[in-house]
Amino acid sequence: MLFNLLKNEVYKLLKKKKLYIFMLIITGMTLIPIIVSKFDGGDIVFKVNTLPLENLAWSTEMIIPIFISILVADMITNEYSEGTMKLNLVNGVSRTELLFSKVLTLFLVITGLVLFTMAVSYVSGSFFLEWGVPFEFNDLLLSEGSGILYTFILYLLSVIPLTAYSLIIIFLGLKLESGGSLVGVSIGIIFIMNTIRQLSSIFRPFIISDYFNTGYLLTPMGIQNSLSIFIITSGIYFIIFLSLSINNLLKKDIVR
Numbered sequence: 001m002l003f004n005l006l007k008n009e010v011y012k013l014l015k016k017k018k019l020y021i022f023m024l025i026i027t028g029m030t031l032i033p034i035i036v037s038k039f040d041g042g043d044i045v046f047k048v049n050t051l052p053l054e055n056l057a058w059s060t061e062m063i064i065p066i067f068i069s070i071l072v073a074d075m076i077t078n079e080y081s082e083g084t085m086k087l088n089l090v091n092g093v094s095r096t097e098l099l100f101s102k103v104l105t106l107f108l109v110i111t112g113l114v115l116f117t118m119a120v121s122y123v124s125g126s127f128f129l130e131w132g133v134p135f136e137f138n139d140l141l142l143s144e145g146s147g148i149l150y151t152f153i154l155y156l157l158s159v160i161p162l163t164a165y166s167l168i169i170i171f172l173g174l175k176l177e178s179g180g181s182l183v184g185v186s187i188g189i190i191f192i193m194n195t196i197r198q199l200s201s202i203f204r205p206f207i208i209s210d211y212f213n214t215g216y217l218l219t220p221m222g223i224q225n226s227l228s229i230f231i232i233t234s235g236i237y238f239i240i241f242l243s244l245s246i247n248n249l250l251k252k253d254i255v256r
Contacts, residue, residue, distance in 0.1 A: 001093060005101035009075070013105065016074070022067045023116060029063065030055050030120045034128045047132025048125035049147050052118045053154065053215045059117045060158045060212040061194070064110065065165060069186035071109065072169045073179030075102050080252075081177060095249045099170075103242070106166045111159050118155045138218050154214040157230070161211035164234045167241035168208070174248045205229065208237050 013019060033054050037046040046054060079085040088098055135147025142150065169186055176182045193209040204210050211230050219226075 002097050002101060002104075005088065005093060005097060006104050009101050009105040010108065013071070013109065018067075018070060018074070019109070022063065022113070026059060026063060026113065026117050027120050027124075029058060030117065030124050034124060037129060046125070046129055048122065048129045049132050049135045049144060049151075050137050051125040051129065052121035052151050053137055053218070055117055055121045056114075056155060056158065056215050057213045060114065060162060060214075061209065062190075064113055064162060065190050065209070065212070066183075066187065067113065068106065068110065068162070068166045069169055069183045070179075071106065072166065072173045072186075073182045075105070076170055076173035077176055077182050078179045080174075081179075096246060099246060099249050102170070103163075103167070106170075107159070107163050110162045110166065111156070114155045114158055114162070118151065138215070140218060150218060154218060157217065157227075158212060158214045160231065161208055161214075161234045161237075164237040164241070165208050165212070167238055167245060171241045171245045171248065174245060174252060206233065208233065 030051075033046045033051060076085075085098070089095065131144065133144050135142040135144055135150075137147070168189070169182070172185060173182050176185065190209065193207045197204045197207050197210050211234060214230075217226055217230065
């Protein structure tokens with residue numbers, strides 16, 4: 001049953017234009033560092049092998065969180081307000097199965113978008129930039145192959161806090177009455193979290209958005225040093241807001 005729900009959610013998503021619009025936005029954004037590198041007079045020079053990590057910052061901190069909000073508005077808030085969410089429930093689907101199918105869909109979409117960002121970064125950079133060997137990032141020198149491997153790992157790791165963040169938005173999506181309100185509140189939350197990150201070093205480790213851009217994990221000592229706090233913080237957010245979302249959905253009057 002869960003697989004069929006997941007397949008249905010993915011099918012509905014693929015039929016929407018929003019996904020492809022955001023993919024076009026990501027493609028366009030990956031070209032900005034290339035344009036800067038070409039026309040800035042040589043002051044800022046990007047290389048192909050580190051361009052994906054440069055693009056990881058804006059994609060995970062700005063574009064993908066906004067898309068998560070828009071997607072949850074469609075999958076949760078609008079479906080509830082339009083009455084379509086109850087169609088699965090009257091056919092014998094449990095509320096927890098319905099919620100898990102939407103969480104899994106978000107996980108797949110987030111994974112797809114971050115890997116799409118990485119792939120487009122490599123492809124677009126290959127046409128206009130030099131590769132830059134060896135790989136040099138955050139004072140770390142690696143071979144070209146090792147640099148690509150670390151980049152791939154960091155992109156996959158970014159899926160963890162982004163998925164945890166999506167649970168916050170799902171919880172809000174079950175509380176709010178309209179998709180527009182959810183998107184507006186979500187953008188406000190991103191702004192507040194980023195403001196706190198900039199103003200307070202004390203509270204910064206507890207803000208989930210501080211972990212979206214996983215490039216900071218790559219140090220001359222590798223990525224192990226900060227990985228434990230990264231996983232623990234993301235896990236705490238995930239468990240808390242998944243529990244709150246399940247509790248809220250179980251109490252919500254959907255079949256009416």
